[in-house]
Amino acid sequence: MTHELLGDGRYADFGGMYVPETLVPALREVEDAFTRAWQDAAFRECLDGLLRDYVGRPTAVTEAKNLSDRLGVRVLLKREDLNHTGSHKINNTIGQALLCERMGKERVIAETGAGQHGVATATAAALFGLDCTVFMGEEDVARQALNVVRMRLLGAEVVPVTSGSRTLKDATNEALRDWVATVESTHYIIGSVVGPHPYPAMVRELQRVISVEARAQCEALGCLPDVVIACVGGGSNAIGVFAEFLGTGARLVGCEAGGLGLESGRHGASISRGVPGILHGARTMLLQDENGQVLEAHSISAGLDYPGVGPQHAALARSGAAEYVTVTDSEAIDGFRLLAETEGIIPALETAHAVAALAALAPTLDPGTTVLLCVSGRGDKDVDTLARALGLDTAGSGSPEDY
Amino acid sequence: MGRLHEVLGARKAAGEKSLVVYLTGGLPDVPTTTRLIEAVAAAGADAVELGIPFSDPIMDGPVIQAASQRALDAGVTPAGVLQAVMPVSDVLPVGFMTYANLVHHAGWERFAHEAAAAGLCAAIVPDLPLEEATPWLDAARTAGLDTVLLVAPTTPPERIRRIAAETSGFLYAVGVLGVTGVREQLARTAVELAARACELTEVPVLVGVGVGTPEQAAEVCRVADGVVIGSAVVRRVLDAETPDAAVESVAGFVRAVRAAMDEPA
Numbered sequence: 001m002t003h004e005l006l007g008d009g010r011y012a013d014f015g016g017m018y019v020p021e022t023l024v025p026a027l028r029e030v031e032d033a034f035t036r037a038w039q040d041a042a043f044r045e046c047l048d049g050l051l052r053d054y055v056g057r058p059t060a061v062t063e064a065k066n067l068s069d070r071l072g073v074r075v076l077l078k079r080e081d082l083n084h085t086g087s088h089k090i091n092n093t094i095g096q097a098l099l100c101e102r103m104g105k106e107r108v109i110a111e112t113g114a115g116q117h118g119v120a121t122a123t124a125a126a127l128f129g130l131d132c133t134v135f136m137g138e139e140d141v142a143r144q145a146l147n148v149v150r151m152r153l154l155g156a157e158v159v160p161v162t163s164g165s166r167t168l169k170d171a172t173n174e175a176l177r178d179w180v181a182t183v184e185s186t187h188y189i190i191g192s193v194v195g196p197h198p199y200p201a202m203v204r205e206l207q208r209v210i211s212v213e214a215r216a217q218c219e220a221l222g223c224l225p226d227v228v229i230a231c232v233g234g235g236s237n238a239i240g241v242f243a244e245f246l247g248t249g250a251r252l253v254g255c256e257a258g259g260l261g262l263e264s265g266r267h268g269a270s271i272s273r274g275v276p277g278i279l280h281g282a283r284t285m286l287l288q289d290e291n292g293q294v295l296e297a298h299s300i301s302a303g304l305d306y307p308g309v310g311p312q313h314a315a316l317a318r319s320g321a322a323e324y325v326t327v328t329d330s331e332a333i334d335g336f337r338l339l340a341e342t343e344g345i346i347p348a349l350e351t352a353h354a355v356a357a358l359a360a361l362a363p364t365l366d367p368g369t370t371v372l373l374c375v376s377g378r379g380d381k382d383v384d385t386l387a388r389a390l391g392l393d394t395a396g397s398g399s400p401e402d403y
Numbered sequence: 404m405g406r407l408h409e410v411l412g413a414r415k416a417a418g419e420k421s422l423v424v425y426l427t428g429g430l431p432d433v434p435t436t437t438r439l440i441e442a443v444a445a446a447g448a449d450a451v452e453l454g455i456p457f458s459d460p461i462m463d464g465p466v467i468q469a470a471s472q473r474a475l476d477a478g479v480t481p482a483g484v485l486q487a488v489m490p491v492s493d494v495l496p497v498g499f500m501t502y503a504n505l506v507h508h509a510g511w512e513r514f515a516h517e518a519a520a521a522g523l524c525a526a527i528v529p530d531l532p533l534e535e536a537t538p539w540l541d542a543a544r545t546a547g548l549d550t551v552l553l554v555a556p557t558t559p560p561e562r563i564r565r566i567a568a569e570t571s572g573f574l575y576a577v578g579v580l581g582v583t584g585v586r587e588q589l590a591r592t593a594v595e596l597a598a599r600a601c602e603l604t605e606v607p608v609l610v611g612v613g614v615g616t617p618e619q620a621a622e623v624c625r626v627a628d629g630v631v632i633g634s635a636v637v638r639r640v641l642d643a644e645t646p647d648a649a650v651e652s653v654a655g656f657v658r659a660v661r662a663a664m665d666e667p668a
Contacts, residue, residue: 018503018530020462021566022555022577163468164458176461181581183557278504278530279459291480292508293458 005035005205009197011315017196019176019281026183031198033103038205043098050094051209054127055084057091059210061217061372066342071362073369076225077345078214078241080376087348087377088210088237089120093189095206097124100187107131107186111175113140113168113233114303114350115147116377117191122156124189132156135174137167140302146381165296168233168306172280192234193310196281200310207240214372215244225372227365229253231353232324233268233303235310237376242322245372251323254313255357257299258326268297270309271317271324277308284311300329300385301349303377325360327353333389335359336379348377349385405549407450407496407525407572411629414449415607420664421573421629422620423609424448424657425500427470427637428455428487429479435646436487442654443636444495447661450572452527452631455484455501462502462529464584466634470641481505481514485521492522498551498572500527503535511538515546525549525572533566540569551575554600556592567604574606575631578613578623584634585615589622597627617663624664632660 009015017027037043051057059082064075080088093110100108108130112118118134125132134151138160141148151158164170172195179188193200193207211228218224228245230238232254242252259267267273270285277286279294287295287307297307316322327335332349335356339347347355354373365371379386386392411421424443428436440451456471456479463471481501488497499518506514506528518526526548531539533552543550549572554563556577567574578593579586593610600608610623611631620630636653643649 017532017534019532020529020555020577021532021553022557022580024532024534025557025559025562163472169459173459173461177464177582180462181579183580276507278502278507280461281530283507286504288504288508291482292505293475294504 005038006031006198006201009201011312012318014282014284014311014314015197015200016283017281018278018283019196020180022180023183027196027198029103030202034099034198034202037099037102043102047095047098051091055090055094056082057209058213059083061214064343067339070342071359072367073362073365073371075358076218076370076372078210078372078374080210080237080374081345081347081378085120085123086380087116087120088207088240089117089191090123091209091240092191092203092206092236093117093120093124096187096189097128097130100130101128103187105185105187107182108189109133109135109175109178109186110189110191111135111168111171112191113171113305114301114381115140115144115151116303116381118156118158119147119150121189122151122154125156126154133159133178135159135161135171135178137161137165137171139166140168143385144302144381167296168302169294169297176280192236193239193312194234194280194282194308200282200312203236204239204243204312207236208243210237210240210374211242211244214241218372223370224248225250226369227251227253227371229255229354229358229371230374231255231304231350231376232309232313233257233306233350235313237374239310239312241372241374246321252321253357253361254322254324255353256324256326257297257301257304257353258328258331259298261328262326266298267326268299268304268306269326270307271313272326279308282311284308285314300332300389301353303348303350304353325357327356331356333386336386345375346379347375348379349382351376404571405524405547407498407549410449410496411573411607415628420624421449421607421609422447422661422664423450423452423629423631424636425452425454425631425633427467427474427640428453428484429474429477430470430640431646431649432477433483433487435649436484437490438646438650439640439653440487440491440497441494442650443657446654446657448495448657450496450498452498452500453484453488455481455499455505457502457505460502462582464582464634466638466641467583470637481509485518485523488522496524497522498525498527498549499523503528503530506539511542512545515542515548519546519548523548525551527551527575529553533569536569553577554596556580556596560599560603563600563603567600567606570606573609573628574600574604576600576608576610576627578610581613583612586613589614589619593623594626597623601626617659620660621663621666630664
């Protein structure tokens with residue numbers, strides 16, 4: 001039943017399918033293929049097997065004792081950083097690559113910001129023997145060089161995008177342009193709960209595994225979380241961890257990139273500071289100027305550096321079913337250090353936004369509160385950025401006061 | 404139905420081919436855009452599709468992307484582009500082409516009203532497929548604007564029929580799988596789609612995207628009711644060193660296209 005699984009692509013008055021006519025039949029094909037696949041026991045078995053034996057699911061829920069002591073609330077970490085390739089992104093790419101194979105297409109394309117989705121797509125493409133092209137803004141190619149090498153080692157072509165702000169927004173434009181030209185042989189693996197219908201719903205269903213597992217794991221620990229918290233760029237790890245807790249009474253908190261501060265105008269806080277607009281196929285909250293030109297987002301974290309947000313998040317914010325806060329670059333660095341130092345977990349800078357938001361929120365929570373925080377990915381990719389931000393020397397000599 | 408519908412419908416009824424020329428609004432500046440509209444009219448264009456630059460033009464290839472970026476960098480605004488039309492609005496039908504966000508941001512009704520008040524008579528919004536077009540179509544009809552809808556090589560026949568029933572002015576057949584830009588050869592998809600669409604509708608069918616030379620325009624016109632030429636024109640504006648040179652170069656090119664289209668096959 002199409003309409004039960006994926007819905008009609010409308011989330012209040014957000015969402016939709018604002019794409020060139022060329023792509024409409026392809027979107028209908030993806031919607032139809034995914035709906036059928038999801039009802040096909042063989043497909044589900046194959047996907048579950050891959051998630052278990054290849055990705056390494058279920059991922060752990062870690063009782064973060066030291067962080068709990070520090071913050072005065074019970075903190076449980078859903079460890080998506082432990083997935084193969086180091087983030088939640090692979091939950092989606094394995095599912096879509098399997099779908100691609102089922103649709104008989106032999107090439108996949110993807111956009112990537114931090115490179116995590118690009119790596120996850122390149123990985124799935126290698127596994128399934130698919131050709132793979134990843135579009136990445138030139139600025140992100142520079143600041144996420146490690147992931148560029150990983151993608152190339154996996155056999156993917158990485159295309160640096162030089163138009164516009166040279167980040168995720170422009171990489172997505174270029175991926176859409178490629179798809180318009182290659183749609184008959186190519187499947188576009190969108191990396192988040194953004195884009196035209198059916199992507200926001202399909203990616204949500206592929207990321208739902210996060211909260212399906214987490215809910216059972218929490219129940220095994222004898223509790224359900226009072227607060228569920230996650231970072232939001234496009235918002236796929238957040239939707240994944242929210243999905244099974246919607247309507248349970250849990251307080252759902254999404255953390256957007258506050259960048260250099262909301263007043264600076266240099267941030268990625270589409271829900272907090274955007275207005276409704278249309279980008280990349282969906283009506284959603286969008287950072288734009290007084291004429292409707294889309295603004296460049298800014299975040300220290302390449303994965304949150306996006307002027308839009310998944311349409312379902314826009315709707316959840318409007319209805320109050322979830323709340324959205326912002327975390328600045330420097331607060332995120334504090335969050336990064338907090339998790340690293342208390343728990344021995346180096347999180348992605350994206351995740352660090354959620355840690356920082358939790359640290360800010362904790363003093364307002366009752367001591368008995370249980371918080372589930374989604375560790376969306378690991379932070380190896382961000383070590384250079386952190387080293388620069390903190391003035392640490394990566395050449396091995398350390399700063400003078402270390403001696 | 405608006406003026407674009409009348410003009411192109413009359414040409415089709417008379418067995419004549421229609422030439423629509425795309426210009427990027429505000430390139431190199433608004434006054435030159437007005438001159439370019441006048442010049443392409445004199446050179447034989449039947450209508451102008453005036454691009455309103457948008458930050459994220461996903462249906463456009465490198466030439467129109469560069470043109471849009473240059474115009475935006477020079478501070479061009481949607482209101483500024485619309486201002487280019489009034490002095491020449493009697494000369495030939497002018498429609499705007501832009502992306503949904505600019506129209507949505509202003510408000511469907513308000514944008515339709517302002518475009519009509521500025522002397523425009525039609526609209527093309529390539530990221531508003533049938534599924535999303537209703538609010539705009541209602542606003543455009545109220546303001547008296549035609550809305551040109553697109554069909555692509557991937558559009559099934561039944562859907563072509565539905566789109567043709569909603570379009571006004573003409574039916575825009577996207578000639579290739581891909582974004583705007585000149586191709587060395589006319590794609591087979593252009594001719595096939597035009598032939599298929601012409602069988603399914605009485606509305607004039609014009610082929611655009613991937614039609615960039617007088618020869619290609621003539622070839623398309625053997626099956627279609629006309630062509631839309633964009634990147635090949637905009638390339639000439641981008642390459643010109645002065646506004647005068649841009650006007651001269653574009654006019655010469657449009658004359659050549661017109662002549663090739665009108666040559667008896």
